[in-house]
Amino acid sequence: MKQLNEVQPKNSAPSIPAIPSVERRMFMRQLGLLSASTAAFLASCARPTDDLISPGSGHSGARMGASILPDGTIDLGSGDLGISNLAYTLDQLETAFYATALEKAYGISQQDRKVIAELHDHELVHREFFKALLDGNGIPMLDFDFSGISFSDRNSVFDAAQQFEDVGIAAFNGTGPLIEDLELLKIAGKLVSIEARHATLARYMLQPKSYFSLGHELIDPQGRDWALTPEEVVKKAQPYIKQKISVANLPKY
Amino acid sequence: MNLFNILSDIEKSDAEAYERVEFSRRKLLKTTAFAAVGTSALLTTTLNKAFAADGDVVDVLNFALLLEYLEAEFYARGLDQPGLIPGNDRNVFMKIGEHEKQHVEFLKSALGGQAIAKPAFDFTAGGKYPGALSDYTTFLTLSQAFEDLGVRAYKGQAPRLKGNRDVLLSALKIHSVEARHAADVRLIRGLRVWTSEQETGGAPAAVYEGENLLYQHDAVDLISLVTPKIAQREGNPEMTTEKIVRESFDEPLTKEKVLAIAGPFVVSA
Numbered sequence: 209m210k211q212l213n214e215v216q217p218k219n220s221a222p223s224i225p226a227i228p229s230v231e232r233r234m235f236m237r238q239l240g241l242l243s244a245s246t247a248a249f250l251a252s253c254a255r256p257t258d259d260l261i262s263p264g265s266g267h268s269g270a271r272m273g274a275s276i277l278p279d280g281t282i283d284l285g286s287g288d289l290g291i292s293n294l295a296y297t298l299d300q301l302e303t304a305f306y307a308t309a310l311e312k313a314y315g316i317s318q319q320d321r322k323v324i325a326e327l328h329d330h331e332l333v334h335r336e337f338f339k340a341l342l343d344g345n346g347i348p349m350l351d352f353d354f355s356g357i358s359f360s361d362r363n364s365v366f367d368a369a370q371q372f373e374d375v376g377i378a379a380f381n382g383t384g385p386l387i388e389d390l391e392l393l394k395i396a397g398k399l400v401s402i403e404a405r406h407a408t409l410a411r412y413m414l415q416p417k418s419y420f421s422l423g424h425e426l427i428d429p430q431g432r433d434w435a436l437t438p439e440e441v442v443k444k445a446q447p448y449i450k451q452k453i454s455v456a457n458l459p460k461y
Numbered sequence: 462m463n464l465f466n467i468l469s470d471i472e473k474s475d476a477e478a479y480e481r482v483e484f485s486r487r488k489l490l491k492t493t494a495f496a497a498v499g500t501s502a503l504l505t506t507t508l509n510k511a512f513a514a515d516g517d518v519v520d521v522l523n524f525a526l527l528l529e530y531l532e533a534e535f536y537a538r539g540l541d542q543p544g545l546i547p548g549n550d551r552n553v554f555m556k557i558g559e560h561e562k563q564h565v566e567f568l569k570s571a572l573g574g575q576a577i578a579k580p581a582f583d584f585t586a587g588g589k590y591p592g593a594l595s596d597y598t599t600f601l602t603l604s605q606a607f608e609d610l611g612v613r614a615y616k617g618q619a620p621r622l623k624g625n626r627d628v629l630l631s632a633l634k635i636h637s638v639e640a641r642h643a644a645d646v647r648l649i650r651g652l653r654v655w656t657s658e659q660e661t662g663g664a665p666a667a668v669y670e671g672e673n674l675l676y677q678h679d680a681v682d683l684i685s686l687v688t689p690k691i692a693q694r695e696g697n698p699e700m701t702t703e704k705i706v707r708e709s710f711d712e713p714l715t716k717e718k719v720l721a722i723a724g725p726f727v728v729s730a
Binding site for chain 1: 549550552553556557559560561562563564566567612616619620623626627629630631633634635636637638639640641642643644645648649654655677678681683686687690691692693695696697705706708709710711712713
């Protein structure tokens with residue numbers, strides 16, 4: 209009984225939102241230091257990253273940041289850095305998609321534009337957040353190809369938006385349990401419900417007041433949302449990203 | 462027994478506790494939140510083995526179950542009131558109600574013998590919301606409050622489930638469904654989809670307390686980072702970067718604060 213009553217050990221399950229800033233700085237520093245050393249190590253041996261990661265690295269937290277493999281593939285890295293880079297990838301994609309929509313969707317109504325601008329700006333905030341968080345461990349700015357999306361048709365724009373946002377939800381849900389650092393888990397929680405609000409808004413723009421607006425087809429008989437593994441997320445996102453993305457070193461279930 | 466623990470939590474989560482939480486989390490844990498765990502000593506011998514290593518899991522899931530009971534019954538009773546929910550909106554509330562019922566069943570089966578029983582609810586909160594189940598605007602207001610509160614509650618508890626991947630995954634999956642609900646209800650109401658302290662939509666202000674953070678993760682200065690790239694100000698000069706930043710993150714709420722908000726709707730069993 210005594211154990212149950214004890215305050216949670218540091219770095220594990222505080223029940224209040226305010227986190228001592230020392231702890232937060234530790235997290236930043238931890239990421240930064242690991243990145244610098246692994247980057248140097250990588251540069252010095254120039255081998256495929258797979259060789260550098262010991263089996264079971266999925267349980268080790270921050271680990272290794274992003275790297276570019278000899279064939280140009282962008283490896284998102286391992287541990288929490290890899291998971292953060294996956295989120296950063298999706299936030300880059302969503303921001304670029306909404307920016308393209310604002311640029312190319314001439315015929316749409318003012319109301320539609322306003323909604324797209326709102327979605328754009330939140331994803332921009334998320335993207336810039338991960339960029340700052342990852343610092344030297346982050347992937348570069350990616351190039352995108354949205355040529356398969358018909359920007360002159362508002363329904364196809366909101367349909368693509370809803371799909372991107374739903375993949376965002378599934379990515380955060382699927383990677384949440386793989387996160388080592390509690391601080392990152394909290395951040396993921398703060399972002400995933402914004403993605404869910406976005407998905408609902410995009411769906412509502414297509415079919416208001418419907419089962420569809422609630423994402424019902426993605427929700428299981430226990431009332432639980434969907435989740436995807438990092439591999440599945442990349443499979444969904446890759447067609448829109450010009451560079452090849454690898455999640456080979458991300459933690460696995 | 463478990464229900465008593467949760468309800469005793471509600472009683473102890475008074476306004477003074479809010480103050481203390483800012484200054485002394487440790488003290489609060491000893492005096493309030495974890496006191497409930499202490500009283501469940503009698504139950505520890507019967508704890509499900511899967512959860513035995515982590516008493517937090519049972520506590521978290523029962524806390525979630527209490528909120529799901531509340532939501533499920535709220536929608537079931539609302540849908541039962543003739544003429545309360547207009548035809549156009551019934552679809553959405555039937556689906557939301559179905560999800561909440563599924564959450565109840567899921568949590569009950571996960572908890573097995575440790576699940577709390579359903580308490581009695583008073584959706585007028587002792588007369589504060591007399592139209593809870595008779596006036597559609599009040600019903601919508603409470604629906605929004607319960608859904609947004611649910612989102613914050615799950616978000617606040619996720620870190621306590623970190624030791625158990627399966628349970629955490631399910632909690633996260635329920636969490637995003639609650640967020641979909643909250644957004645849809647807000648859209649039906651014609652409100653902004655995102656939360657802030659400024660726009661409560663008539664819900665108790667405490668539901669949105671602490672939603673206005675401008676700095677995330679220590680000192681990441683999002684305002685300077687994004688200001689030059691904001692798209693929303695086009696034809697909308699009152700849209701400030703501050704507003705955009707605070708709407709870009711949903712904040713968690715502690716169990717104590719959630720229970721203090723939900724407490725008035727729970728009648729002792």
